[in-house]
Amino acid sequence: MDRKCDQRKHIISVLVENQPGALARIIELFSSRGYNIESLNVGHTEDPSISRITMVAKGDEHTIEQIVKQLRRIIDVFKVRDLTDKKKLDRELLIVRVNVETPEKKEEVMRLVEIFGAQVVDVSKDTYTVELTGDEDQVDAFLELIKPMGIREMARTGRVAMVRALQGETFGEQKE
Amino acid sequence: MKLSGAEILLRALELEGVEKIFGYPGGAVLDIYDRLPFSPLKHYLTRHEQGAAHAADGYARVTGKVGVCFATSGPGATNLVTGLATAQIDSVPVVAFTGNVPTFMIGNDAFQEVDTVGITRPITKHNFLVKDVKELADTVKKAFHIARTGRPGVVLVDLPKDVTRELADFFEEEYKTPVQIRSYKPVLKGHPGQIKRAAKAIASAERPVLYIGGGVVSSGASDLVVKMAEVANIPMTATLMGLTAVPGNHPFFLGMLGMHGTYAANMAIQESDLIIAIGARFDDRVTGKLSEFAPNAKVIHIDIDSAEIGKNRHADIPIVGDAKLVMEELLPEVEKQVAKNREFYAAREKWILKVRSWKERYPLWYEPSDRVIKPQFVIEKIWEVTKGEAIITTDVGQHQMWVAQYYRFRFPRQLVTSGGLGTMGFGVPAAIGAKVGRPDKTVFCISGDGSFQMNMQEIVTAVHYNIPIKVAIINNGFLGMVRQWQGIFYQKNYSQVHLDVQPDFVKLVEAMGGVGLRATKPVEVEAVLKEAMAIDDRPVVIDFIVDREEDVFPMVPPGGALHEMILPSYGKKKEKKAV
Known part of the structure; x- marks a missing residue:
């Protein structure tokens, strides 16, 4: 099997029973089968007994297909879908604390905050804490620009995603 | 309440x-x-x-x-x-x-x-x-x-x-109401379109071969699969787990494929243009070097677990479903196709003849001896004495492969062996479970001296409940399979494989309340087996002292392709060489 084909990031959405063992099984699947997760996000859905896990995994088509199939085997998993090539809403939340010891720096940070539609949510004498929501590229670009200020601390949620309503389909695709 | x-x-x-x-x-x-x-x-x-x-x-x-x-x-x-x-x-x-x-x-x-x-x-x-x-x-x-x-x-x-x-x-x-698990709904019925495509592929292939796995046995599809082979003239190979799906003496059956598979089975796979895999998972012990496995074959893959399809080998016609339910749909389709296509038999004839010639030319073989007991000879004798109708459990190692090669099974579920995990110590307790489940059958555990020692305490369980299992220890004083690998691939550097120090199994079993027997010469084998067969209230363990350095052949070297088997010497003095 040709596995040299391109490695790329896939965003996979999983609906799962909201049970402690379910998440453990999913994470163990990745470690036991040697798949890499870049990010993983778990949260409730409109139904409190069902959680949505959004994960970003890197691999070639064959590996990703295997990940999707192996996820579907898990008893507590309802639905698995690779959203990579779907029209989707895809967001990530970033919280970052940057150094702003000088007025110039303060001004530069505020300028970037404005451009990116971010928000300053916490302030100290020499730091600003900024919150930004956007797709992965936006968050990456913002971080790149803000890096020279000196990042004290940061946290990213990992991506959450949902298929666009106008695509005429919801999550769909029953677990096989 | x-x-x-x-x-x-x-x-x-x-x-x-x-x-x-x-x-x-x-x-x-x-x-x-x-x-x-x-x-x-x-x-x-x-x-x-x-x-x-x-x-x-x-x-x-x-x-x-x-x-x-x-x-x-x-x-x-x-x-x-x-x-x-x-x-x-x-x-x-x-x-x-x-x-x-x-x-x-x-x-x-x-x-x-x-x-x-x-x-x-x-x-x-x-x-x-x-x-x-x-x-x-x-x-x-x-x-x-x-x-x-x-x-x-x-x-x-x-x-x-x-x-x-x-x-x-x-x-x-x-x-008693039916179970509802909203997130668990296995697919059992095969896709009708795919089944039609599969039937067409089966009817039009020149060199098809069936690759039968454990799923055929466990779903109860054995008869249907054999019927399809007969209807469409397809040679059959089976994995260790799938062996009992096909009667061992069936003229289309080539035996086990893979690392210790027969020459005919492995060559049929390598030269085929269509592999029909049913309830099998293209395990590494079956495929050898994956990239050279059946290089010219298209693959029909029928499996209940969609994650197995395309995992190791690309499937041209994947069918997700229960083997039996799929076969119930596929067999009539194949029959239809075959009826439509009368010249079909002529086209297949060459292939069948070729496969048969492999089977005749390179059969399973060992050097017989009247001096030392050959392990394969013990298996053949057990087959004779039990009329091929015993349920056989095994441990793991050389004896397991000899069972797979030399015990010709007659009905499904007759072989109980740890295929995937390869668990030494499995045979004796599995035999107890098997005998409890099928008290009407003779249950024979064929073990090795290494494996037996891993769970021999369970003989006491068999004594406790008067479970009359039979155990044959193929005793070569070695961890035989490891020794074989060290012999062939590590220049005979036998490291930690000698089991020269071991209990007197006869006395040990007697001490546990069972019957211990021993055979040290070929002439004793049959008599001791008959003696064992006559005991029906206690476990019997027979210690067969066998040829110490017998190897399992054919053998596909690790990393090798299936056609690169090391064959037995067939009595020629020269050392065993790859073909």
């Missing part, structure tokens, strides 16, 4: 149709064992929890029913692990119940506490920790449903001690 958790469990097991349980008591399961004498369930006390798991596994493999085992918390649960992993990788339906510390002590590092669901998560199809007695009945029901449906597997239910003590309502009628 309110029942305790223990009572609910035992009643639920009855309602599931469970009759036999293999287990070992301990502190955390005291409440269950306290109620056990009042239940019609028959419990077999093994001498080690691993034995309980293997016995439940053996029971399940021969009956097709769910095997059940009990163990206590902590070491009881960890001792089950090897047994559960063995069953899971071979897709055997087993439900294991383990005790645990009371819910309020969980996570406290209490006495005999381990995170059983955490430890067993990667080796089970699913597992449960029951935290509330009200959920117990429903959980047991789900556990059995998950274990026996879809791709069968192991389910573990962990029961904290307080859950087994507390009371809850139990309504039998409610228990």
